[in-house]
Amino acid sequence: MKFDLETVRGIAELAKLELTEDEIATYAGQLAHILTYFEHLQELDTSQIEPTASVLPFTNVxxxxxxxPALDPSEVIANAPDSDANQFRVSAVLPE
Structure with a gap:
């Protein structure tokens, strides 16, 4: 499966990563390899396999x-680098 450079740039931007063109090309190849592996996995017949959340025999762990007692909200907000109306203020992650 092909993984184009623009997709890698978009993912890097969403993750706030600054990548060089060499890194973008490298990651595009690596991601394409990973997606190809998943395509192979999707070809497997799993109709006889029970759905499970874990392959390990866990019981309630x-x-x-x-x-x-919880911390006082003013103590929590005092540790925030930036706050507004008792809420943490963080940099935008998604574009507007």
């Missing part, structure tokens, strides 16, 4: 919840 979660601990019991224990209620504890």
């Amino acid at each position: 979660m601990r019991k919840d224990v209620a504890q």
Whole structure:
């Protein structure tokens, strides 16, 4: 499967990664290889395989919840690099 350079540039931009043209070309090849592998996996007949969330025989491994006092919101916001109306302010991730 082909993975074009523009797609890699778009993914890098969304992830806020600054890539060189050499890195973009390298990642395009690597991603194409990964997607080709997934195409091969999709060809497998899995009709006789039970759906599962894990191949390991886990039973409930979660601990019991224990209620504890929470931090005061003003203490939490005091640790934020930037805040607005008791909310963390972060840089935009998606383009407008």
